[in-house]
Amino acid sequence: MAISPDPSAVRGWLAAEVRQRVVGSDAPTRAVELFETPGPRWFADDAPIRRVHADASMFIGGLRALLLQSLHPLAMAGVAEHSDYRADPWGRLQRTADFLAATTYGPIDEAERAIERVRRVHAHVCGVAPDGREYSAGDPHLLRWVHLAEIDSFLAAHDRYGAEQLTDAERDRYVAEAGVIARALGVPAPPETVRAMHDQLRSYRHELRGTPAAREAARYLLVQPPLPLAARPAYGLIAASAVALLPRWARGPLRLPFLPVTEALALRPAGKAVTRTLRWAMATDRHEQPAPG
Template sequence: MRRLRESLGRSLFARVAGPEGPANRALIHETPGPRWFTPDRPIRAVHGDAAMFVGGLRALLLQSLHPLAMAAVAGHSGYRGDPWGRLQRTSTFLAATTFGTEEHARAAVERVRAIHGRVRGRTEDGIPYRASDPHLLAWVHVAEVDSFLRAYQRYGAGHLDAAAADGYVADAARIATALGVVDPPTTRAALAERLAAYRPELRGTEAARDTARFLLLTPPLPLAARPPYAVLAASAVALLPSWARGPLRLPYLPLVERTGVTIAGHGLVRTIRWAMTAPPGPAGTP
């Protein structure tokens, strides 16, 4: 059982963190120095939990509903040609800003800001976009924060009370401000208001629906990984608000979601958490 746990943990970690994962993990967690967030901060609980697998997928689906964000992703992110590379870069950024030293966090932010500065273009309708646009950055941010928090509250190892949940939103706002978001929300109420304010701008474009099909139905995975991924996908969809499903043509099955999907999602996330928190193996293994 120990070997199974270690093998599964290494496989999952390699997918999420990439070949540089062990080195990055050691650098981020073991380098001494002041950090943006102390160990007792809610952001550490949320971003360090296996529920992020569900929250991350939910965030991508929600973000795709903004035509400008979707155009930037489709035109510049390479999510189809290198989806695992994109996941690894995102996970490394989250790890560096959440757990790394202030120096690591600032360096991670500067790398992302440099990338955003180069991402610009026009939608098929001729509307210009810039990834560095504070309004667009804010949409990506609030979609992520809402998704990560909801996933943790449903599938996380713990549960944040009202004050801690607001604390998580405030923690995430510090990273958002560094990335260029203007006045990010710092409470759940403000987060809900900001999400609602974006609703008139959102719609289900063909690119968004194509992305949803790719993420949910045809990700580049070996056959053995497809059944658990199907549970992950169903869990992410079940967390979406009803207003987001129609534009993406995703079904709403409340009875199935409240019972089968929720139970299966808890089982999957617990298994991921069990595997990725395996005790250290022999020297030299991650």
């Protein structure tokens, strides 16, 4: 007679796996530091940014953001030449998740420390791209591009896969709230509405290219993730859902397919299923950590 697995055991195992990958071994201690330390925060408990960044749709949104960001040759050059995303992908993921958690949920002094850490790292990321142009991670123009790609991706994923849909006014609030963090990082005049976000994104279109480094990063993220075989089917659904959220103009340069019928009939239900499963597992934690961006 077949023995059915205990749902609570499966849930606990999945939650532990996600927590280990995204937050790291010190997750409980870090959660207390960010969520239970008294003091003022940048955002109120009911702020849209808290809802978006805590939702399982961020796994899809974060991957979409990385793919979209790679299309800027100077931003991609900085990642290719200075990032350890291949040698230490989980460490990079955990640092990104910690930054999102600190700035979204932590006390203001903790958020400011997280901002300062990133700015110190950016000060040392500079060089010459393969096309001969100089780049710097502290360049306000590049900072804005990275910010726009992130919030557009996080919001797009939440719109399609989030547990609770935002109203139009809440979507604008999300963009404005994310701008608080962006401004602290050095982004000039970040958008405060969805419409302004889309307008600013369009202004970068002529700068975007599918460079060899961008296509290599896309292959690594989508085809060669550093995951055990058992985790790859679920990750494959997340990856396919992230690609399906990209606009058509962003896919060609990365040599990614555009299959609208397949995406609507198969990928969208699959994406909803995988985010529901992750949400179910993450609900075992007292404090839900945001997924990476």
